[in-house]
Amino acid sequence: MLTPAFRFAPSPNGRLHLGHAYSALLNAAEAERVGGRFLVRIEDIDTTRCTPELAKACLEDLAWLSLAWEEPVRFQSRHLVEYRAALAKLDALGLLYACTCTRREIAETADPARRDAEGQVLYPGTCREAGHSRDAPHALRLDMQRACALLNAPLTFTELGEGEVIADPAAWGDVILARRDIGTSYHIAVVVDDALQGISHVVRGRDLFAATAIHRLLQHLLGLPVPLYRHHALIGDETGRKLSKTAGDRSLASLREAGVTPEEIRRELGF
Ligand code: GLU
């Protein structure tokens, strides 16, 4: 059997806070419990928000917590070619189309009552009908109906502690898989990397539970293995309030500056 593998995958668009620390510590603890590997992946494809300085700071914060991960760390910004290859595969299946809509155009044409799991209005499919060429700047959207028509059985995933869950990607509508500005997306990068890195256990925040349906669909379409999932509760306001009172906010950097020790943080978070 393959060695279990866990990953903590922060986006370096700000400093890590207590919620990140909880997720990282949980991944590392679970990896240790089952004799698995613990990896860190820097999800920095969004170059409009992520910086090398923040990525470096993320790793320093994790080291300060005395976490130890396998080297090398995977930086997603260095693997755009792999994400492009995955998009090309979906394109060859006829599942992608160019969308030139601005946010405003979508807001003006969408049905405000139809929303995805994150509360965003569903894309009304304007460009699917229009069939744009790819000359002008565009995003690539997944033709969700076509993609779901390729399924021969309902998609499911194992949510550890809960059991088998039915995934409903259709509820997301025609999601963007390649953003106009960066040419790729979180959804593509995360499924490609989890497969490439042999991740067996995806342990991450509850806020990503619904998006797992998209990930399951992409895994199916791209022929990728399916990890086990565990979406942990998000750290609430109560946790860390005592620590943050001295530090002003809940970033690990400001806690450290205020004299909070890694041991205190571990204790506060239950590790
Ligand atoms: N990079 C994502 C975030 O910081 C997490 C992705 C994941 O764990 O799948 O929210």
Ligand code: ZN
């Ligand atoms: Zn459009």
